Amino acid sequence: MSKKRATVIGAGISGLTTAVLLQKEYKVTIIARNFPGELKSEYASPWLVNQKSFLSNYCLTMLKIKMYNRAGAHWRSDAKPEDTRQQDFDRETFNHFWNLANTKPSETGIMVVDGFDYWDEHSPMEWKDPWFKDLCPEYRHLTKKELPTGVEFGTTYKTITINPPKHLDYLLASFYALGGTIKRASLTHIQEAIFNDTDILINCSGLGSRTLGGVLDQSVHPASGQTVLVQLPIGHVNWTFGRYAAGRTDGGTHRKNESLTYVIPRDNGEVILGGTFCQDDYSTIPDTKIADAIISRCLSTRPDLLPTGETKLNIKRHGVESEKAGKRILLCHNYGHGGYGWQSSYGASKHVIQILKQAYKEDGENKKI
Numbered sequence: 487m488s489k490k491r492a493t494v495i496g497a498g499i500s501g502l503t504t505a506v507l508l509q510k511e512y513k514v515t516i517i518a519r520n521f522p523g524e525l526k527s528e529y530a531s532p533w534l535v536n537q538k539s540f541l542s543n544y545c546l547t548m549l550k551i552k553m554y555n556r557a558g559a560h561w562r563s564d565a566k567p568e569d570t571r572q573q574d575f576d577r578e579t580f581n582h583f584w585n586l587a588n589t590k591p592s593e594t595g596i597m598v599v600d601g602f603d604y605w606d607e608h609s610p611m612e613w614k615d616p617w618f619k620d621l622c623p624e625y626r627h628l629t630k631k632e633l634p635t636g637v638e639f640g641t642t643y644k645t646i647t648i649n650p651p652k653h654l655d656y657l658l659a660s661f662y663a664l665g666g667t668i669k670r671a672s673l674t675h676i677q678e679a680i681f682n683d684t685d686i687l688i689n690c691s692g693l694g695s696r697t698l699g700g701v702l703d704q705s706v707h708p709a710s711g712q713t714v715l716v717q718l719p720i721g722h723v724n725w726t727f728g729r730y731a732a733g734r735t736d737g738g739t740h741r742k743n744e745s746l747t748y749v750i751p752r753d754n755g756e757v758i759l760g761g762t763f764c765q766d767d768y769s770t771i772p773d774t775k776i777a778d779a780i781i782s783r784c785l786s787t788r789p790d791l792l793p794t795g796e797t798k799l800n801i802k803r804h805g806v807e808s809e810k811a812g813k814r815i816l817l818c819h820n821y822g823h824g825g826y827g828w829q830s831s832y833g834a835s836k837h838v839i840q841i842l843k844q845a846y847k848e849d850g851e852n853k854k855i
Contacts, residue, residue: 489513492686493679495698497521497668499650499827500820501690502657503835509664511839512686516661516668517679522654558713558750558758559648559828560726562601563618573617575833580621582832583646595652597753601645602628602727604637604787613639634787637729647726648828649752675699676817686842689819692827706821711746712776713760716799718791720755729787747783749791757791759784816845 490512494505497518508514561580565572587596601622619625622643633640673679676698679687689695695703729747746761759780781799785791792799820838 490685491515491681491683492688493517493681493684494688494690495673495676495679496690496692496694496821497658498690498692499654499657499831500692500835501688502654502661503831504688504690504820504838505666506657506661506664507835507839508686508688508842509661509666514661514666516666517671517673518668519670519672521668521670522651522658558748558760559650559653560599560601560750561645561647561829562603562726562728563616563829565617567614567617572830575830575837576618577621578833578836579830580618580646583648587646591753594656595649595753596646597724597751598644599647599751600642600725602640602642602725604634604640604727604729606636606729606731607638615641619643634729637787645726647750647752649754649756650828652753673698676701686816687818688838689817690821692821695819695821701819707766709763709765711760711764712762712772712780713758714777714780716757716759718751718755718757718799719793720753722755722793723749723751723757723791725788726750727788729783745779745783747780747787749784749788816842818842 492508492512492514494501494508494514494516495518497516497520501516501518505514505516561583563573563576563580565576583596584598586594587598591597622645625641625643628640628642671678676687676689677700689701691698693706693708695701696706727749746763748760750758750760752758761780762776818838818841820834
């Protein structure tokens with residue numbers, strides 16, 4: 487019996503993960519405008535940026551910057567206590583990444599690190615441990631002596647960080663190895679991805695779903711955020727943290743416009759410092775004052791970010807990311823994860839496969855009636 491043919495729109499983290507899982511049972515083609523290794527601002531998963539030369543107070547020399555991969559990706563679930571489906575996605579993704587970090591770290595760009603969550607203000611009466619306290623190893627509350635200056639409460643646990651460019655390359659190579667094919671195209675309507683032999687269509691176009699004909703999902707909004715990428719000795723930063731302002735009882739979803747403070751290391755010594763979040767903003771123009779403020783916040787929270795004997799960070803760049811026919815076929819959408827696409831990518835993609843199998847099962851039962 488011939489395999490059914492599936493088309494996946496989009497080659498970001500959701501599209502590639504879905505395509506790899508599908509290819510194990512179906513014949514899959516990925517249709518996308520951009521693929522891993524390409525540096526385009528609209529390609530959200532590696533979060534790319536086109537920047538101009540700048541001089542930062544923390545730089546030793548003028549840096550000429552063009553285009554670079556600049557995503558920061560780590561696992562820290564923000565699923566609400568009542569959102570069990572999102573918890574399932576995040577749990578399955580954590581377990582998948584944890585396994586890769588312990589079996590194929592250099593190939594996949596995933597590594598185990600110590601995670602820290604810091605709060606500037608905390609009321610013990612309002613605190614509830616996150617749902618993942620029993621999932622992440624070594625979860626505990628920090629002692630007062632362990633808290634950075636200005637921080638009132640904190641937790642720590644083992645988690646993972648991801649080198650997005652390396653992991654996207656790994657997924658594409660896995661897809662090719664399984665016999666998958668790709669097609670480069672700029673779609674204007676979802677019908678353009680449906681061919682005579684198409685049985686399944688998965689839309690993983692992210693922000694593109696806002697303007698893709700046949701979808702036109704206006705609930706999807708663009709967002710921009712500024713970060714700084716620094717180069718440090720490999721292994722120097724073996725931790726990641728997020729610092730939350732007063733009034734935030736958990737990591738939570740981003741507010742429309744706010745400053746964020748976080749550090750996310752990669753396995754090659756690159757470290758992402760963040761950040762800002764501006765909803766409904768397509769801008770990719772960096773602001774050096776914002777960059778300096780980001781660096782200052784990160785260093786004030788964790789002075790050990792600087793190697794011993796160093797007085798300034800070796801900054802590689804900073805910038806702004808821009809997020810993200812007559813025949814009956816199955817159509818499933820897998821987008822809208824916002825800035826949390828990486829930490830739920832595997833779980834959400836497996837859910838897509840389950841939906842497809844259930845749909846085919848029900849369709850077969852209906853034909854028997």
